[in-house]
Amino acid sequence: MTETGTNTLVTLKKRRDFLRLSRGGRRWVTPAFILQAMPDNQKNTAPSRVGYTASKKVGNAVVRNRVKRRLREIARSVISSDAPMGWTYVIIGRETAHNYPFEKLLTDMKWAIRKLQSGADLAPKSNNKHKKRESSQGAG
RNA sequence: GCAGAUGGCUGGAUGGCCGCCGCUCGCAUGGUUGACUGUGUGGGGGGAGGAAAGUCCGGGCUUCACGGAAACACGGUGCCGGAUAACGUCCGGCGAGGGCAACCUUAGGGAAAGUGCCACAGAAAGCAAACCGCCUGUGAAUGCAGGUAAGGGUGAAAGGGUGCGGUAAGAGCGCACCGCGAGCUUGGCAACAGGGUCGGCAUGGUAAACCCCACCGGAAGCAAGGCCAUAUAGGAACACGCGUUGAUGCCGCCUUCGGGUGACGUUAGCAGAUGGGUUUUCGCAUCGAUGUUCGGGUUGGUCGCUUGAGUGCCUUGGUAACAAGGUGCCUAGAAGAAUGGUCAUCACUGCGCAAGCAGUACAGAACCCGGCUUACAGGCCAUCUGCCACU
RNA sequence: GCCGCUGUAGCUCAGUGGUAGAGCGCGUCAUUGGUAAUGACGAGGCCGGGAGUUCAAUUCUCCCCAGCGGCA
Numbered sequence: 001m002t003e004t005g006t007n008t009l010v011t012l013k014k015r016r017d018f019l020r021l022s023r024g025g026r027r028w029v030t031p032a033f034i035l036q037a038m039p040d041n042q043k044n045t046a047p048s049r050v051g052y053t054a055s056k057k058v059g060n061a062v063v064r065n066r067v068k069r070r071l072r073e074i075a076r077s078v079i080s081s082d083a084p085m086g087w088t089y090v091i092i093g094r095e096t097a098h099n100y101p102f103e104k105l106l107t108d109m110k111w112a113i114r115k116l117q118s119g120a121d122l123a124p125k126s127n128n129k130h131k132k133r134e135s136s137q138g139a140g
Numbered sequence: 141g142c143a144g145a146u147g148g149c150u151g152g153a154u155g156g157c158c159g160c161c162g163c164u165c166g167c168a169u170g171g172u173u174g175a176c177u178g179u180g181u182g183g184g185g186g187g188a189g190g191a192a193a194g195u196c197c198g199g200g201c202u203u204c205a206c207g208g209a210a211a212c213a214c215g216g217u218g219c220c221g222g223a224u225a226a227c228g229u230c231c232g233g234c235g236a237g238g239g240c241a242a243c244c245u246u247a248g249g250g251a252a253a254g255u256g257c258c259a260c261a262g263a264a265a266g267c268a269a270a271c272c273g274c275c276u277g278u279g280a281a282u283g284c285a286g287g288u289a290a291g292g293g294u295g296a297a298a299g300g301g302u303g304c305g306g307u308a309a310g311a312g313c314g315c316a317c318c319g320c321g322a323g324c325u326u327g328g329c330a331a332c333a334g335g336g337u338c339g340g341c342a343u344g345g346u347a348a349a350c351c352c353c354a355c356c357g358g359a360a361g362c363a364a365g366g367c368c369a370u371a372u373a374g375g376a377a378c379a380c381g382c383g384u385u386g387a388u389g390c391c392g393c394c395u396u397c398g399g400g401u402g403a404c405g406u407u408a409g410c411a412g413a414u415g416g417g418u419u420u421u422c423g424c425a426u427c428g429a430u431g432u433u434c435g436g437g438u439u440g441g442u443c444g445c446u447u448g449a450g451u452g453c454c455u456u457g458g459u460a461a462c463a464a465g466g467u468g469c470c471u472a473g474a475a476g477a478a479u480g481g482u483c484a485u486c487a488c489u490g491c492g493c494a495a496g497c498a499g500u501a502c503a504g505a506a507c508c509c510g511g512c513u514u515a516c517a518g519g520c521c522a523u524c525u526g527c528c529a530c531u
Numbered sequence: 532g533c534c535g536c537u538g539u540a541g542c543u544c545a546g547u548g549g550u551a552g553a554g555c556g557c558g559u560c561a562u563u564g565g566u567a568a569u570g571a572c573g574a575g576g577c578c579g580g581g582a583g584u585u586c587a588a589u590u591c592u593c594c595c596c597a598g599c600g601g602c603a
Contacts, residue, residue, distance in 0.1 A: 011476075012476075013475090013476050014476085015476080018476085051476075052476075053476085060193095060503070060504090061193095061503080061504050062502095062503055062504055063503095064504095065477090065478095065479095065480095065504065066480080068476085069160090069479085069480045069481085070480070070481075072159090072160085072480080073158095073159075073480055073481055074481090076158090076159065077158085077159090077481090102481060102482070103482095105481095
């Protein structure tokens with residue numbers, strides 16, 4: 001029972017949250033970014049929380065800022081409408097993200113959210129450090 | 141027209157839609173006596189650079205240290221004059237080097253105060269000396285004794301250079317010019333330049349080797365520093381225990397038996413204890429409040445935080461850097477850190493016959509200023525030089 | 532943001548104004564029936580890059596580049 005509707009976003013700011021997601025979250029890789037996601041313990045009516053990361057490998061400060069802005073833009077337009085509420089996401093920018101076509105970014109984001117929501121990343125391996133939750137039921 | 145030199149400016153433009161961060165005005169609502177403030181919403185207005193970069197110098201500001209200061213050590217700077225809050229920056233000049241020229245480069249004090257070093261090669265690498273040679277004498281002769289430093293060779297560098305005279309051969313041994321040094325003199329604030337006199341080669345290089353001389357510098361940095369909130373809650377060690385004060389126990393006195401009190405202040409007081417005799421204590425013990433150091437917790441909020449050695453234009457002074465005066469302007473203030481996405485038109489570049497396609501440099505404020513250095517697609521302006529052509 | 536440190540052979544490091552070394556690793560040969568160990572020989576370096584001082588720079592000076600660390 002995932003509510004996909006108007007969804008206000010809260011930005012992640014603490015390093016602790018980023019580390020917890022990189023350890024315990026699930027991930028989906030696209031050419032321009034990596035999406036990490038984790039359903040929250042609380043109710044799914046809570047606002048989604050999103051963090052953005054662009055490491056020094058991506059480029060200099062101008063490129064990193066631009067990558068984060070584009071990631072913020074696709075998160076605003078995709079996650080607020082197409083993603084389940086109450087999850088925590090981290091979007092990690094890759095080197096191609098600073099001039100990747102914007103339309104492709106949008107469709108990739110929708111694809112990644114659908115894959116994570118249906119539990120496609122859990123299928124090949126039985127590697128679950130976290131319990132499966134209503135996220136795996138939500139797709140069916 | 142071609143080739144070049146120098147200085148300066150600019151750093152894609154306009155509009156539509158959806159979003160971000162401060163400021164300001166209003167409305168609604170909550171807290172508050174109020175000032176004020178939280179949330180939501182609407183309007184207005186602002187929102188990265190010439191280098192924001194590297195963090196290489198100089199200042200403001202803050203904290204710490206310190207009698208004022210000076211000196212030693214250490215570090216830096218280094219022709220002269222000026223500008224400046226200051227500088228290792230800038231401006232003007234001088235010397236040296238490069239370029240046909242415009243112009244450019246230049247850490248450019250002192251090597252006859254001292255010490256060190258100069259590998260290899262070479263006879264010799266620093267108070268000069270003499271391998272081959274040259275010359276003289278001697279000897280039958282390889283040679284030996286003496287003179288010499290022109291020539292050879294080595295080297296980055298061989299103790300002035302060129303020419304003439306001179307000589308046995310040579311040599312600043314003599315002379316001329318150049319270089320070098322010391323006085324004199326002219327110009328200049330000075331660095332320095334010009335002229336002339338004398339000396340007669342003595343003084344190799346290296347100071348981005350030690351060093352000497354002159355000048356400058358207390359240290360750390362907004363993660364500086366102040367306040368508030370939170371905190372198993374006032375942790376451990378050392379010092380102090382002189383004064384002031386709290387708790388507990390004991391002691392003295394009073395008591396209504398619950399408790400209270402430890403008075404007074406030497407011109408005093410005398411209820412008591414201890415001590416003293418030009419005087420002095422006011423209970424005693426333990427723990428703590430105090431100071432220093434170390435640790436633990438919070439990784440929050442707020443101030444610092446943007447009007448300043450600010451800047452456009454004009455006038456005046458100055459060759460200039462710059463200064464003075466007038467007038468106009470306000471131009472980011474974030475905190476996982478604000479400008480993005482898309483569409484249309486135009487500009488420029490590349491490819492292409494064309495339609496069109498692709499691209500638009502270097503790069504993101506973090507307390508603030510003055511510089512330096514480094515990166516940079518292009519475009520524009522001004523001044524100047526050389527060559528060619530024409531008048 | 533501020534303050535420091537380090538770049539030398541494939542790896543870990545010495546070194547000093549005068550032709551750049553050690554250990555491990557690599558190759559060839561010897562030894563052995565063969566391998567290891569051992570021994571001998573050898574290759575491999577613009578000493579992070581660019582300017583300057585010097586006769587001469589890995590070393591001294593300046594400017595860049597890369598990597599690492601500390602400070603709330």
